[in-house]
Amino acid sequence: MAEVSSVLNSGFFASALTVADYDGPVKLSPEERVVTLDEVSWHDSPGDCWIIIYDRIYDITDFLDEHPGGSDILLEYAGRDASVAFRGSGHSAQALRALDRFTIGELPMHERIFRKPGGYHLSDIPE
Numbered sequence: 839m840a841e842v843s844s845v846l847n848s849g850f851f852a853s854a855l856t857v858a859d860y861d862g863p864v865k866l867s868p869e870e871r872v873v874t875l876d877e878v879s880w881h882d883s884p885g886d887c888w889i890i891i892y893d894r895i896y897d898i899t900d901f902l903d904e905h906p907g908g909s910d911i912l913l914e915y916a917g918r919d920a921s922v923a924f925r926g927s928g929h930s931a932q933a934l935r936a937l938d939r940f941t942i943g944e945l946p947m948h949e950r951i952f953r954k955p956g957g958y959h960l961s962d963i964p965e
């Protein structure tokens with residue numbers, strides 16, 4: 839049993855772990871937490887809008903009316919992953935930094951695409 843748990847804790851089988859087992863290598867700040875795709879999907883309206891970019895969850899409800907690209911385009915991704923759309927719209931480094939203030943958490947390791955060992959980098963994807 840000790841052997842099994844040491845293999846699990848090594849992260850090798852991270853994709854098989856449940857949210858309750860989550861103990862990934864990324865350090866979350868005290869305000870951040872692990873949020874599942876299912877939970878994100880419930881926050882899909884103008885009054886309660888979460889999106890996912892690069893495996894991080896952002897509550898952008900208060901940003902909808904501030905977004906230079908307008909709120910409609912953001913609402914298309916409400917409750918869903920917007921990584922490729924965010925990258926495809928050619929956002930500046932300033933826009934990337936602006937994400938920080940909306941962070942509420944990260945996906946569990948088994949639901950991530952980018953921020954995991956062997957995950958994809960957007961630069962791997964052909965234009």
Ligand code: HEM
Binds near residue numbers: 898940
């Ligand atoms: C929380 C997430 C987002 C933040 C913080 C953000 C921030 C910004 C900022 C600061 C700009 C001004 C230009 C720049 O500095 O790059 C911008 C423009 C723009 N954004 Fe976003 N953005 C977000 C998500 C998205 C998403 C998901 C899309 C979907 C396609 C999008 C589409 C656009 C477009 C089309 C513009 C250009 C507007 C124009 O020049 O008329 N943005 N965004």
